[in-house]
Amino acid sequence: MRILVLGGTSFVGRAIVDDALRSGHEVTLFARGRTVPGLRSQPVLLRGDRRNGDYAALAEGTWDAVVDVGGSVPRHVRQAGETLGDRVGRYLFVSSHAVYAPGAGPGADESAPLRTPEWDTEEVGPDTRGPLGVACEQELTSRYGGRATVVRPGILAGPYDGGDQFTYWVRRAARGGRVVLPADPGQPVQLLDVRDLARLVVRLVEEDRGGVFNAMGPAEPLTLMGMLRACARAAGSEVEPVLVPPETIKARFPLVRPDPVWEQTFQRDFGRAREAGLPSTPLVTTAADVLAWDRERGEPPLGVGPTEEVERVLLSYVQGA
Numbered sequence: 408m409r410i411l412v413l414g415g416t417s418f419v420g421r422a423i424v425d426d427a428l429r430s431g432h433e434v435t436l437f438a439r440g441r442t443v444p445g446l447r448s449q450p451v452l453l454r455g456d457r458r459n460g461d462y463a464a465l466a467e468g469t470w471d472a473v474v475d476v477g478g479s480v481p482r483h484v485r486q487a488g489e490t491l492g493d494r495v496g497r498y499l500f501v502s503s504h505a506v507y508a509p510g511a512g513p514g515a516d517e518s519a520p521l522r523t524p525e526w527d528t529e530e531v532g533p534d535t536r537g538p539l540g541v542a543c544e545q546e547l548t549s550r551y552g553g554r555a556t557v558v559r560p561g562i563l564a565g566p567y568d569g570g571d572q573f574t575y576w577v578r579r580a581a582r583g584g585r586v587v588l589p590a591d592p593g594q595p596v597q598l599l600d601v602r603d604l605a606r607l608v609v610r611l612v613e614e615d616r617g618g619v620f621n622a623m624g625p626a627e628p629l630t631l632m633g634m635l636r637a638c639a640r641a642a643g644s645e646v647e648p649v650l651v652p653p654e655t656i657k658a659r660f661p662l663v664r665p666d667p668v669w670e671q672t673f674q675r676d677f678g679r680a681r682e683a684g685l686p687s688t689p690l691v692t693t694a695a696d697v698l699a700w701d702r703e704r705g706e707p708p709l710g711v712g713p714t715e716e717v718e719r720v721l722l723s724y725v726q727g728a
């Protein structure tokens with residue numbers, strides 16, 4: 408198949424491109440060309456800038472499918488659709504679980520209520536990301552109808568992850584010893600290996616399948632404690648979790664969701680994606696691959712989670728209490 412990927416060089420898109428190439432498809436990338444992918448076999452890169460509405464490089468060509476990983480405001484999707492029109496067969500948009508309104512109970516599926524769409528700003532932040540995503544999805548389906556596919560991933564993990572949330576726990580578990588866990592250890596966690604998401608996306612376009620798909624993982628329910636143990640197993644380390652009441656500390660820990668509303672975000676139903684072929688890589692494998700990648704890149708400071716120093720202070724406080 409001929410697949411056009413809007414984006415495709417950083418994390419999520421990179422995994423999709425890698426899977427598509429491995430599956431024997433012909434891939435074209437559209438991006439500014441600032442992020443260098445270093446993929447095994449380099450696809451053609453068409454340069455443009457969605458922020459400026461510069462889609463001139465896409466004025467010609469036909470593709471069986473377009474996978475949009477870089478659209479964050481509805482104008483991006485509208486302009487891409489206006490440019491590509493019927494020169495693409497299927498338009499798959501990688502959206503996110505942020506589109507869901509809070510409050511749906513555990514087990515909520517793709518029919519759960521969405522946030523109110525936002526059309527009047529292009530500022531993407533914690534309050535607007537979800538509403539802008541809803542507007543992107545509406546822009547897509549109003550143009551492409553049955554030729555539209557929407558994939559809504561939860562938190563993703565894997566090599567090249569710039570979000571650092573899972574990487575924090577992988578790195579922390581590898582260090583071993585006493586580990587501060589400021590949460591209910593039984594708190595559910597949903598985490599999807601980015602390569603599983605990529606397989607689902609490529610499969611959906613291969614099968615020309617429309618509709619909306621939640622994309623979470625792993626297949627079996629996971630808790631925070633289970634995640635920490637899996638990370639330790641991947642590293643061959645020993646960890647001793649030290650449970651701390653979350654309300655007693657200010658430091659924020661990745662993937663810890665004290666608020667019950669947010670806890671529900673980790674109990675979404677993703678049966679439709681599983682039925683469509685979403686794989687479930689064992690978490691130990693994901694953790695081992697993240698650990699290897701993180702070490703290879705030299706373990707730079709992470710954007711989330713407490714530093715070693717802050718955790719040491721927390722531990723001494725807990726020991727002294």
Ligand SMILES: NC(=O)c1ccc[n+]([C@@H]2O[C@H](COP(=O)([O-])OP(=O)(O)OC[C@H]3O[C@@H](n4cnc5c(N)ncnc54)[C@H](OP(=O)(O)O)[C@@H]3O)[C@@H](O)[C@H]2O)c1
Binds near residue numbers: 417439
């Ligand atoms: N990480 C998660 O846990 C998670 C969870 C749910 C959903 N998602 C979704 O995944 C998507 C992001 O994934 P990603 O960043 O890893 O995707 P990616 O496709 O790997 O990287 C973003 C791409 O967009 C290109 N780009 C950035 N600004 C551009 C512009 N102005 N014009 C044209 N191209 C531009 C970048 O290349 P250049 O810099 O070279 O332009 C890069 O190729 C988002 O839609 C996000 O909502 C992520």
